[in-house]
Amino acid sequence: MSAFNDATSVRSRPGDSDASDRTYDVTLDPGWAILGKPNGGYLLALLGRAGCDIVGTTHPLAISGHYLRAPEAGPAEVRAVEIRRGRRASTSRATLWQGDKPCIEALVTSGELAMFATDYTSSPAPVLPPPQECAPPETHRFAPEIFEHCELRLDPATVPFPTPTGEATIRFWFRLRDGSEPNASTLILATDIGPPTVFNLRHYGWAPTVELTVLVRGLPAPGWLLCETTCQLVAGGWFDENATIWDSTGHLVAQSRQLALLGEPPAKD
Amino acid sequence: MSAFNDATSVRSRPGDSDASDRTYDVTLDPGWAILGKPNGGYLLALLGRAGCDIVGTTHPLAISGHYLRAPEAGPAEVRAVEIRRGRRASTSRATLWQGDKPCIEALVTSGELAMFATDYTSSPAPVLPPPQECAPPETHRFAPEIFEHCELRLDPATVPFPTPTGEATIRFWFRLRDGSEPNASTLILATDIGPPTVFNLRHYGWAPTVELTVLVRGLPAPGWLLCETTCQLVAGGWFDENATIWDSTGHLVAQSRQLALLGEPPAKD
Numbered sequence: 001m002s003a004f005n006d007a008t009s010v011r012s013r014p015g016d017s018d019a020s021d022r023t024y025d026v027t028l029d030p031g032w033a034i035l036g037k038p039n040g041g042y043l044l045a046l047l048g049r050a051g052c053d054i055v056g057t058t059h060p061l062a063i064s065g066h067y068l069r070a071p072e073a074g075p076a077e078v079r080a081v082e083i084r085r086g087r088r089a090s091t092s093r094a095t096l097w098q099g100d101k102p103c104i105e106a107l108v109t110s111g112e113l114a115m116f117a118t119d120y121t122s123s124p125a126p127v128l129p130p131p132q133e134c135a136p137p138e139t140h141r142f143a144p145e146i147f148e149h150c151e152l153r154l155d156p157a158t159v160p161f162p163t164p165t166g167e168a169t170i171r172f173w174f175r176l177r178d179g180s181e182p183n184a185s186t187l188i189l190a191t192d193i194g195p196p197t198v199f200n201l202r203h204y205g206w207a208p209t210v211e212l213t214v215l216v217r218g219l220p221a222p223g224w225l226l227c228e229t230t231c232q233l234v235a236g237g238w239f240d241e242n243a244t245i246w247d248s249t250g251h252l253v254a255q256s257r258q259l260a261l262l263g264e265p266p267a268k269d
Numbered sequence: 270m271s272a273f274n275d276a277t278s279v280r281s282r283p284g285d286s287d288a289s290d291r292t293y294d295v296t297l298d299p300g301w302a303i304l305g306k307p308n309g310g311y312l313l314a315l316l317g318r319a320g321c322d323i324v325g326t327t328h329p330l331a332i333s334g335h336y337l338r339a340p341e342a343g344p345a346e347v348r349a350v351e352i353r354r355g356r357r358a359s360t361s362r363a364t365l366w367q368g369d370k371p372c373i374e375a376l377v378t379s380g381e382l383a384m385f386a387t388d389y390t391s392s393p394a395p396v397l398p399p400p401q402e403c404a405p406p407e408t409h410r411f412a413p414e415i416f417e418h419c420e421l422r423l424d425p426a427t428v429p430f431p432t433p434t435g436e437a438t439i440r441f442w443f444r445l446r447d448g449s450e451p452n453a454s455t456l457i458l459a460t461d462i463g464p465p466t467v468f469n470l471r472h473y474g475w476a477p478t479v480e481l482t483v484l485v486r487g488l489p490a491p492g493w494l495l496c497e498t499t500c501q502l503v504a505g506g507w508f509d510e511n512a513t514i515w516d517s518t519g520h521l522v523a524q525s526r527q528l529a530l531l532g533e534p535p536a537k538d
Contacts, residue, residue, distance in 0.1 A: 061507075062480035062528045064333030066360050066376045068353045083374055084337045088530070089479060091335050091374065093362075105352055105360065107335045107376055109480055109528075116505030120470055122437055123501040168391055201389055210358055211331035211378055213482040215509060215528050217502055232392040232513070233486055233521045236385035238330075240484060240524060244501065252502045255509060257526055259331045259378075259484050261357070 002180035003149055004189065007032050008046040010053060010078055020082040024050045026096075030073035034144035037070045040209040040258075041192025042146070043104055045185040047094040050078040051108025055090035059113040059184040064213040065106040071098040083107075113184060116218040118251055125226055125246040128155040131173040135159065142195060150193055151177050153224075160199035168197040168231035168239075173224045181222040182247070188214050190225050191243040191256035197231045198239050198262065206263030207239075214256040223248030237262050271449035272418055273458065276301050277315040279322060279347055289351040293319045295365075299342035303413035306339045309478040309527075310461025311415070312373055314454040316363040319347040320377025324359035328382040328453040333482040334375040340367040352376075382453060385487040387520055394495055394515040397424040400442040404428065411464060419462055420446050429468035437466040437500035437508075442493045450491040451516070457483050459494050460512040460525035466500045467508050467531065475532030476508075483525040492517030506531050 010024035032042040048060035076098040083091040089111045096104045128134065134153035137143070140161030155171035174190050175182070182190070191214050196207040226246045231239050239262060245254040279293035301311040317329035345367040352360040358380045365373045397403070403422035406412070409430030424440035443459050444451070451459070460483050465476040495515045500508050508531060514523040 062335070064335070064376060064480065064482055066331070066333070066352075066378050068355075068360055083335075083371060086337075091337055093374070102352060105362070105376060107333060107374060107480075109335050114505060118502065118504050120437060120503040120508075121501060122499060168389065211333065211376075211482070211484070213333055213480070213526065215480070215526070217507065217509070218504055230391060232390060232524060233387065234389040235387050235487055235521075236383060238385075238486065239389075240486070252504075255501060255526065257482070257484070257524065 003178050004176055004180065004186060007042070008049055008185060010046065010050045012053065022054055022080050024078040024080065026076050026078055028071055028073045028076050030145065031149055032146050033073060034146055038073055039146050039192060040067060040212060041189040043096060044106065044212060044214065045188040047078060047096060047104060047106040048108055048185060048188055050080045051092045051094040051106065052110045054080040054082050055085050055092050055110060057090050057110040057112065060108055060110045060188065060216055061089055062109040062213065062215050063106055063188065065104050066211050067104050067209050069101060069103050071096060071103040113216060113219050115221065121252055123244060123252055125250040126171055126228055128171050131224055134173060137195060149177055151175050152193065160195055164200045164202045166200065168200050169228065170194050170197050170200065171228045174227050175224050182220040182225055184216045184219065187216050187220060187245055187254035190227055190245050191254060194227060194229050197229045197241050198234060201234065203262055207260045208263060210259045210261060212256060212258040214254060216254050218251060218253045220247035220253045221249045234262065272447050273445055273449065273455060277318055277454055279315065279319045281322065291323055291349050293347040293349065295345050295347055297340055297342045297345050299414065300418055301415050302342060303415055307342055308415050308461060309336065309481060310458040312365060313375065313481060313483065314457040316347060316365060316373060316375040317377055317454060317457055319349045320361045320363040320375065321379045323349040323351050324354055324361050324379060326359050326379035326381065329377055329379045329457065329485055330358060331378040331482065331484050332375055332457065334373050335480050336373050336478050338370060338372050340365060340372040382485060382488050384490065390521055392513060392521055394519040395440055395497055397440050400493055403442060406464060418446055420444050421462065429464055433469045433471045435469065437469050438497065439463050439466050439469065440497045443496050444493050451489040451494055453485045453488065456485050456489060456514055456523035459496055459514050460523060463496055463498050466498045466510050467503065470503065472531055476529050477532060479528045479530060481525060481527040483523060485523050487520060487522045489516035489522045490518045503531065
């Protein structure tokens, strides 16, 4: 039914079903990659599913991934450990292994989300033109594999191609192309699906994530997600990227921050 | 020399010095507490020291703590595990145990920081009155134990006492009373030292941290730190709190976000 659901599925081993530490077999799908490397948000969503499964919860609430090395598409495993089961939230650890090496280690605090009413927000959804008036990034020849599954529409005011705006903010609409509606896992993906905000500072190189923490704040309504990413600081070769995600009704449903390295710019030709 | 340095010291056991997993003895100091409970930023700074020690690094760069239960002041231990040593960054796991129970589990990516020049920032230091024109929170009878060590001066425009402003932002100056200058560990403390921003929404109750991730972005210059905390969303009994810290020269040196629960307001009398 949902390509994303399939690509993030985790299969526990028969003898493991009652254990407080389990190994899950996974297949890292080459379709959810950027230049051959599985996307960091996709991988974190997959770890979130294992992290919830082992403590019997439904939704990740806060998930912190520390990225050790980039895995290849193909078979891998997630080793998950129950840390604590609680009434409102439970915590587990989930580590992605490939070969004999850990690739990402994540802590997952999880529980049950709802479509919470907003009691207070300082961050109403930004106003941008409707999706049909926003160009897909492919228009600008930015077309990684993952965009075969993910449909983005960039706010013209923040498009980093062909000329950077000079301000490290990118706003865009996002939905899955197969028509499946957003859920808590999709929100984790959404926080890392946009072009790096530092593209708008002319840093067009690779931007490897070192750490990414996502807070899932509510279940999204069906329809497009509205995403805004910003960078507060570039210094010493490091940058941060902060994402805020609203659903189609304007509710804030996820927040994230990542620490990433400024990659080398592509060679001039 | 520094009370904070002493209170966050971790003592490895003799047989452990070369192991890739180690147990550190620690003493949770009752002076760094709020109503008897050791402060969450203080505890995370302590875990950061163990997390650096086990991989032979100097400074935490990104530290994610998931809070399981609040420890008491007194003896405790930190169990740390090396995950990966790298050239620019290394990763470890550090868990605070008391009795036979884990209290906080943290992932620590660490390395070597400098007083980096700012290449780009979208977040210049806010302008507020100088410390001598800002009142300490004790003026408003908000005086937890930890303020015997930590000196805060609140921007009058954001003081939540006696009347909440209605806007979930608090700005303040912060320094240690013993005259020791800020370092990377102090920045972790600084992100969690202010009154909860939701005090400005009249939520004066306990505000237990569930998850706190801190990015340390550079070494601070001597002098007062300038701290701004904001909340983006209160919904379903949960709130986020985002801290940004600048040093006395106006450089952005740390960022954090935490997910916390809205506690019960104090009983009316």
